[in-house]
Amino acid sequence: xxxxxxxxxxxxxxxxxxxxxxxxxxxxxxxxxxxxxxxxxxxxxxxxxxxxxxxxxxxxxxxxxxxxxxxxxxxxxxxxxxxxxxxxxxxxxxxxxxxxxxxxxxxxxxxxxxxxxxxxxxxxxxxxxxxxxxxxxxxxxxxxxxxxxxxxxxxxxxxxxxxxxxxxxxxxxxxxxxxxxxxxxxxxxxxxxxxxxxxxxxxxxxxxxxxxxxxxxxxxxxxxxxxxxxxxxxxxxxxxxxxxxxxxxxxxxxxxxxxxxxxxxxxxxxxxxxxxxxxxxxxxxxxxxxxxxxxxxxxxxxxxxxxxxxxxxxxxxxxxxxxxxxxxxxxxxxxxxxxxxxxxxxxxxxxxxxxxxxxxxxxxxxxxxxxxxxxxxxxxxxxxxxxxxxxxxxxxxxxxxxxxxxxxxxxxxxxxxxxxxxxxxxxxxxxxxxxxxxxxxxxxxxxxxxxxxxxxxxxxxxxxxxxxxxxxxxxxxxxxxxxxxxxxxxxxxxxxxxxxxxxxxxxxxxxxxxxxxxxxxxxxxxxxxxxxxxxxxxxxxxxxxxxxxxxxxxxxxxxxxxxxxxxxxxxxxxxxxxxxxxxxxxxxxxxxxxxxxxxxxxxxxxxxxxxxxxxxxxxxxxxxxxxxxxxxxxxxxxxxxxxxxxxxxxx
Ligand code: WTA
Numbered sequence: 001x002x003x004x005x006x007x008x009x010x011x012x013x014x015x016x017x018x019x020x021x022x023x024x025x026x027x028x029x030x031x032x033x034x035x036x037x038x039x040x041x042x043x044x045x046x047x048x049x050x051x052x053x054x055x056x057x058x059x060x061x062x063x064x065x066x067x068x069x070x071x072x073x074x075x076x077x078x079x080x081x082x083x084x085x086x087x088x089x090x091x092x093x094x095x096x097x098x099x100x101x102x103x104x105x106x107x108x109x110x111x112x113x114x115x116x117x118x119x120x121x122x123x124x125x126x127x128x129x130x131x132x133x134x135x136x137x138x139x140x141x142x143x144x145x146x147x148x149x150x151x152x153x154x155x156x157x158x159x160x161x162x163x164x165x166x167x168x169x170x171x172x173x174x175x176x177x178x179x180x181x182x183x184x185x186x187x188x189x190x191x192x193x194x195x196x197x198x199x200x201x202x203x204x205x206x207x208x209x210x211x212x213x214x215x216x217x218x219x220x221x222x223x224x225x226x227x228x229x230x231x232x233x234x235x236x237x238x239x240x241x242x243x244x245x246x247x248x249x250x251x252x253x254x255x256x257x258x259x260x261x262x263x264x265x266x267x268x269x270x271x272x273x274x275x276x277x278x279x280x281x282x283x284x285x286x287x288x289x290x291x292x293x294x295x296x297x298x299x300x301x302x303x304x305x306x307x308x309x310x311x312x313x314x315x316x317x318x319x320x321x322x323x324x325x326x327x328x329x330x331x332x333x334x335x336x337x338x339x340x341x342x343x344x345x346x347x348x349x350x351x352x353x354x355x356x357x358x359x360x361x362x363x364x365x366x367x368x369x370x371x372x373x374x375x376x377x378x379x380x381x382x383x384x385x386x387x388x389x390x391x392x393x394x395x396x397x398x399x400x401x402x403x404x405x406x407x408x409x410x411x412x413x414x415x416x417x418x419x420x421x422x423x424x425x426x427x428x429x430x431x432x433x434x435x436x437x438x439x440x441x442x443x444x445x446x447x448x449x450x451x452x453x454x455x456x457x458x459x460x461x462x463x464x465x466x467x468x469x470x471x472x473x474x475x476x477x478x479x480x481x482x483x484x485x486x487x488x489x490x491x492x493x494x495x496x497x498x499x500x501x502x503x504x505x506x507x508x509x510x511x512x513x514x515x516x517x518x519x520x521x522x523x524x525x526x527x528x529x530x531x532x533x534x535x536x537x538x539x540x541x542x543x544x545x546x547x548x549x550x551x552x553x554x555x556x557x558x559x560x561x562x563x564x565x566x567x568x569x570x571x572x573x574x575x576x577x578x579x580x581x582x583x584x585x586x587x588x589x590x591x592x593x594x595x596x597x598x599x600x601x602x603x604x605x606x607x608x609x610x611x612x613x614x615x616x617x618x619x620x621x622x623x624x625x626x627x628x629x630x631x632x633x634x635x636x637x638x639x640x641x642x643x644x645x646x647x648x649x650x651x
Contacts, residue, residue, distance in 0.1 A: 005437055007411070007412075007435040007437075009021070009431060009432065009433065009434055010411075013297075013430065013431055014431045014432070017429075017430065017431020017432065018294055018297050018298070018429075019294050019297075019429045019432050020431045021432045023432070024429055024433065024445070027445035028445040028446075030445070032448075035056065035471075036056065038445075039068070039069075039286075039446070040052065040055050042474075043286055045286065045293075046074060046282070046289065046325070047074065047078055047079050049073040050071070050073045051072060052070070052071050052072030054070050054071050055069065056068050056472050056473075057070060060470075060499055061497050063484075063488065064487065064491075066472045066478065067259050067280075067478075068258060068259070068280075068282055068283035069282040069283065069286075070258055073255045073258065074255075074256060074258065074281060074282055074285070075153065075255065076149070076152035076285050076321065077116055077120075077152040077153040078153075078253050079285060079325045080149055080321065080324035080325055081109055081113040082253070083325075084109045085110060089109050089110035090109075090110060091108060091327070092107065092108055092329045093107055093111075093112045093329060094106075094142060095303065095330075095331045095332070096141065097332070097333045097348055097352065098335070099189045099190075099334045099339070103334075105142060112145075112146070112149075115142075115146050115244065116146050116149040116251075117248070118247040118251075119146055119244055120150040120151075120154045121248045122221075122244055123151070123154055126181060126219050126238075127180070127218075127219075128181055130155035130254055130260075131156070131260075132156050132157070132179075132181075133157045133158075133159050133177045133179040133264065134151050134158055134179060134180065134181045134183070135177065135181070135182045136159070136160050136161065136310075137161045137163060137165070137170055137184040137197060137201060138183060138184060138185050138197070139185060139188030139189065139195070139225060140309060140332055141185065141225055141332075141334065142332065143183070143185075143223045144310045144332075145310070145330075147183045148310070148316070148320055149320070152281075153251055154251070154254055155260060157177075157262065157263060157264055159177045159179055159265070160263070160311050162309055162312065162594075163188050163195060163197060163311060164309075164592045164593060166588075166589055166590055166591055166592045167200045167203035167207060169591055169592055170200065171204040171207040171208045172273060172274075173266050173274070173276075174205075174208055174215065174217060175215060176266075177481060178215070178216050179217055180217060180218060180219070181217065181218070181219045181220070181221070182217060182219070183220075183221045184198060184221070185197045185223040185226075186222060186223070186227070186228045186230045187226040187230075188225060188226075189225070189334060189335070190335075191336045192339060192340065196230075198222060198228075198230040198231070201220065205217065219236060219237075219238065220236055220237045220238070221237075221238050221239075222237055222238065223240040223241070224239070256281050258282025259478070260280060261278055261279070261280055261478075262284055263278070264276040265277050265313055265419055267418075267419040267529055268522060268529045268530055268534055269520075270490075270521040270531060270533065272486075272533060273534065273537075275481075275486065276480060276481030277477045278477060278478050278479050278480065278481050279478070280478050282474070283422070283473075283474030283475055284474070285325065286475070287473070287474050287475025288318070288322040288325065288423050288475070289321065290423075291317070291423040291424040292317070292318060292322025292323060292326055293322075293326050295387070295429060296356045296358070296387060296413065297356075297384070297429075298323070299328075299355075300327035300328065301328070301329065302328050302329065303352055303353055303354045303382070304323040304328045304331065304355065304356045305333070305348075305349070305354045305356065305357050306318035306319045306323075306358040306387075307333065307345075307357075307359040307360070307363065308359075308360075308389075308390075312419075312528075313419040313422075314389055317422065319332065331348075331354060333348065337363055337366065337367060338374075341374075342374035343373075343374035343378060346375055346378035346380060346405075347377075349378065349383060350379055350381075350382070353382040354383065355382055355384050356383070356384060356386075357383055357385075357387070357405075358386075358387035358388075358415075360389060360390035360526065361388055361392070361393040361394070361397055361527070362390070362391065362526040362559055364393065364397045365394075366557050368404075371400070371404055375404060380406070380407065383406055384410060385430055386401055386402070386405065386406050386412045387415055388413070388414045389414075389415045389416075389417070389527070390527025391559040392515050392516065392517055392559070393438060394438060395437040398412060398414070398437035398438055399437055411430035412435055413429075413430055414439065414441070415427040416513070419477070420477040420491065421469075421473075421475060421501075422476060422477065424444065425443060425444060425449075425473075426441065426443050426444070426447070426513050426515075427440055427441065427444065428440075428441040428442065438514060439508070439513060440514070441513065446471075447469065447473055449467060449468070449505075450467075450468045450469065450498055451463050451464065451465035451467060451505060451506075452465045452468050452498070453465045453466075454466075456494075461507070461509075462507060462508060464506040464507070465504070465505070466494075466495070466500060466501075466503070466504055466519055467500075467503045467505040467515070468498035469498065469499040470497075470498055470499075502518055502522055504516040504518070504519040518552075521533065524559055524560050525552070525558050525559070525561060526558040527559070528594050528595075530594075532551065532552075532616070534591060535548075535550040535587055535591065536548045536550050536564075538586070538587045539566060539586070539587060541586075541590060542583060542586045543569075544568050544569055544570070545567070545568060545583070546568060547566075547567040547606060548567065549564070549614045549616060549619055550562055550563070550565075550597065551623060552620070553620060553623045553624050554624065555598070561599065563597060563599040563601065563619075563620075563623035564583070564597040564600045565603045565622075566583060566603065567602075567605060567606060568602060575602055580600035580601075580602065581600075583600050584596045584597050584600050601623070601645075603648065604644060605641045606641065607633070607638075607641045608637050608641075609636060609637060610637045612637075615633075617631070618630055618633065622642070622646060623649075625649065627646045627649075630642060
């Protein structure tokens with residue numbers, strides 16, 4: 001039984017680990033018993049202009065206004081760059097590997113610092129001020145990292161948008177955050193194809209201009225990635241490289257309050273449009289830095305490869321802020337895992353001597369299918385720690401990762417966390433905690449998970465329930481941009497006094513946590529969070545669609561896939577040939593290809609309760625063919641709808 005499998009910490013690993021079992025115990029006790037001194041001690045890992053005297057303030061009750069280190073001042077870019085210059089300015093801060101094999105850049109801390117300062121001056125010259133929002137819509141290129149740090153340097157709030165978003169997705173986010181300036185590229189590369197980012201940007205900006213009230217966005221900087229000839233609108237669009245080359249390479253950092261916003265990052269929830277999760281400077285940076293060091297047993301100079309896109313929180317915390325604050329070399333890959341050949345990632349690990357590799361179960365499962373052939377001719381001997389994030393990892397994938405990729409040498413850290421938590425919350429510290437395949441294991445020091453049953457009562461010992469967190473921690477989101485009431489409602493109203501994650505989990509007899517997946521209407525496709533409401537809204541913009549319901553169904557590689565039940569305005573199920581595919585494409589265009597459903601089922605009606613609520617539980621069973629396990633359908637307004645759908649699926 002995989003559940004019973006346990007991988008003990010190797011004494012040789014523990015001997016030189018950052019945190020061994022006894023240190024882990026000390027940290028955990030200290031964090032629980034003397035939280036303020038503990039967190040202030042941790043805060044020493046950052047460089048402050050003024051070191052804080054205050055640690056945490058506030059609670060998860062009432063209005064949920066929490067702050068950390070609020071009398072401290074610092075700058076995030078100084079912590080990522082300047083602090084390393086004196087002794088390690090010549091060390092590689094970032095290795096960029098292009099999709100083309102020979103396209104490689106090694107950027108030292110000194111060079112990165114210089115480019116960040118130049119861009120910071122460009123932004124200032126274009127009227128960006130402290131507190132203004134600056135958005136990016138870029139592929140995986142060095143400029144993506146530079147842009148984030150340049151914003152941090154001048155106190156602007158960065159809003160990084162995944163390059164897979166559609167024009168409407170970009171417009172919606174720009175509108176919500178009120179960005180003044182956008183940094184994009186001519187094109188991105190993806191699996192041998194080109195993504196026309198500037199063209200999509202132009203469409204997004206047209207949509208934005210057309211919106212009521214207009215938009216404060218006045219400037220677009222365009223990075224030349226492929227060198228494509230793209231239209232530039234005079235007065236609005238500027239060539240990034242030309243401005244940066246002409247700018248002053250020195251830029252004094254803004255002195256930021258710990259609670260000044262650092263970033264807004266959009267993420268999907270159960271309801272409504274994606275929400276702008278806001279992280280502040282001091283607490284977030286501490287959390288990214290501390291967790292990167294202790295969870296991955298990081299050493300200055302290590303080459304750290306987190307495969308996440310910069311557009312997701314994993315890219316923020318573990319491509320940029322974690323490794324760079326800790327003086328690591330972060331590795332940025334422009335391409336996709338298996339292009340042009342299946343073993344590309346493994347070859348890159350050898351080529352760049354990567355020490356720590358951090359990816360998602362979806363990728364692991366896809367790569368597992370291509371093995372063992374794809375692993376041959378690679379040694380992966382440089383690897384010391386392997387990490388997993390984004391979705392539950394099944395034991396089979398875990399074991400393959402540990403044994404085939406890591407050669408049985410490397411601990412596997414399965415890390416549970418979320419956009420809202422800022423960084424890793426539950427994970428085995430590799431020198432301290434034995435691993436069980438499929439379990440995220442134990443909380444980090446200072447983190448207090450609580451499992452709540454369906455009656456809202458916290459469970460003790462071995463149990464299962466909704467995963468909540470008691471007690472604030474430094475890395476947590478402070479609010480939803482422009483909508484604090486939604487923040488309180490979404491995370492703190494279900495179980496008053498607790499942060500509710502939206503995930504379910506089980507705790508075993510050893511106190512280990514096993515995340516079972518979302519318990520709300522968020523669907524996790526290939527580690528990407530997609531809200532069913534968002535996809536349903538996208539269907540709603542198609543002129544033939546009256547109504548739809550989207551559910552997640554299990555998928556071998558992606559973890560979950562989207563299945564959509566769609567009711568047409570004509571009411572009929574017998575629509576034009578190919579309409580299902582057209583509807584899926586439509587959603588892809590509205591939201592981005594990553595959110596296009598795998599399965600579209602035309603229905604004449606959806607199963608609803610008498611109060612009109614769609615019964616997704618039943619739709620999930622129907623979509624997976626578990627027709628005999630529909631459970632109680634007596635609360636439905638019209639139970640015959642279910643039978644009709646089952647018949648439809650059989651056809
Ligand atoms: C899921 C990504 C199981 C979970 C960092 C969570 C996981 C959502 C794990 C957050 C894990 C993340 N095991 N599930 N190790 N890590 N998740 O905001 O459902 O993009 O709520 O943050 O991913 O996704 P997000």
